[in-house]
Amino acid sequence: MPVLEPIIELGRGLFTTLRSMFEKPVTVQYPEERKPVKPRFRGRHVLKRYENGLEKCIGCALCAAACPADAIFVESSENSDEKRFSPGERYASTYEINMLRCIYCGFCEDACPTEAIVLGDQYELSFTDRKQAIYPKDMLLEAVAASQLLTPQKTEPGKFTRSVPEMKDPQD
Ligand code: SF4
Numbered sequence: 789m790p791v792l793e794p795i796i797e798l799g800r801g802l803f804t805t806l807r808s809m810f811e812k813p814v815t816v817q818y819p820e821e822r823k824p825v826k827p828r829f830r831g832r833h834v835l836k837r838y839e840n841g842l843e844k845c846i847g848c849a850l851c852a853a854a855c856p857a858d859a860i861f862v863e864s865s866e867n868s869d870e871k872r873f874s875p876g877e878r879y880a881s882t883y884e885i886n887m888l889r890c891i892y893c894g895f896c897e898d899a900c901p902t903e904a905i906v907l908g909d910q911y912e913l914s915f916t917d918r919k920q921a922i923y924p925k926d927m928l929l930e931a932v933a934a935s936q937l938l939t940p941q942k943t944e945p946g947k948f949t950r951s952v953p954e955m956k957d958p959q960d
């Protein structure tokens with residue numbers, strides 16, 4: 789009956805409202821509450837360290853070569869046992885990523901021979917100036933843990949000659 793139709797529709801609407809009152813809320817009270825990201829999420833980059841605090845980055849610039857957005861700039865310098873930043877001959881004396889150019893494709897992560905650059909779970913990136921979007925090495929480098937030493941370190945001569953560590957074959 790056409791007269792009853794609006795009343796039925798009103799009842800259905802009220803029922804939907806009533807039902808949603810007992811459902812678990814889907815909204816998150818950000819920033820107090822942060823939803824964990826998915827394991828495959830690619831966020832802000834982090835330059836990793838080894839357990840002893842040495843930097844994994846050896847300044848090879850393969851990440852910059854692989855980057856389709858030309859977002860990475862790397863300049864390398866020589867290590868010495870007196871002043872060592874990373875294992876091997878060289879380290880990244882300059883490492884910058886332009887976060888406005890980055891498309892978070894993860895190619896830099898894939899190209900890195902030492903697993904130094906990792907796209908982490910940090911997604912809070914905001915700038916008020918274009919220059920602020922260029923993240924320098926000190927912003928990207930992982931903080932040292934209590935058990936780690938800061939770089940540069942004075943190391944035992946001949947101990948850290950290998951730039952790329954021996955790694956397990958992922959196929960094994
Ligand atoms: S995630 Fe992609 S676009 Fe961003 S810096 Fe790495 S390679 Fe370049």
Ligand code: SF4
Pocket residue numbers: 844845846847848849850851852862880899900901902903904905
């Ligand atoms: S992050 Fe990796 S690929 Fe990029 S310069 Fe450092 S070691 Fe080379």
